[in-house]
Amino acid sequence: MSLKFALLGLLAESPKYGYEIKRRFDGALGNVWSVSYGQLYPTLRRLSEQDWVTKKTEPGKKAAEKNIYSITEKGRKKLDEWLLKPLRSTYKVKDEFTLRFLFFSKLSPENVLDYLKGQQKKTVLQRESFQRTLVSLRDELDFFLQAIIRKGIIHLEAENQWLEEVIDDIRRTSAERAGPG
Secondary structure (H helix, E strand, O other), rough: HHHHHHHHHHHHHEEEHHHHHHHHHHHHHHHOOOOOOHHHHHHHHHHHHOOEEEEEOOOOOOOOOOOEEOOHHHHHHHHHHHHHHOOOOOOOOOOHHHHOOOOOHOOOOHHHHHHHHHHHHHHHHHHHHHHHHHHHOOOOOOOHHHHHHHHHHHHHHHHHHHHHHHHHHHHHHHHHHHHOO
């Protein structure tokens, strides 16, 4: 994913200062992608240098100045081009859990089962959190953000089902190796 386009998308909603951008990013995209201030401000600076955003400095309430960022016509055009550009691939699993899972054969089945059960609990809690968010904020969330949350719920349900199958397979394989007992 490209941070610059995520920022352009947020600024297409309305002009914002850095803290607002970070807060909105964390709220809308936090489960999809995270951003630090160390990434945010250099990217905003580059977008300003490319004339995709403008920066206007205003006095702050407590003495510190605020930089208000707005998307330009050029930035809006680039955002539209990016939004309509076909994706090369629509599915990619790239997360730390999947990477770890590749090497679970190095652990005992008991340790793997314990880890997977913990992962399953986290998955269920995350799904419940998404569901609560969807129910409690439905009227405040636009259609597309609601759809993303529903997508997250479906992914978490599938992840939970997959974890259940893997746990069952490991238990069965371990029992078969142990033999009659």
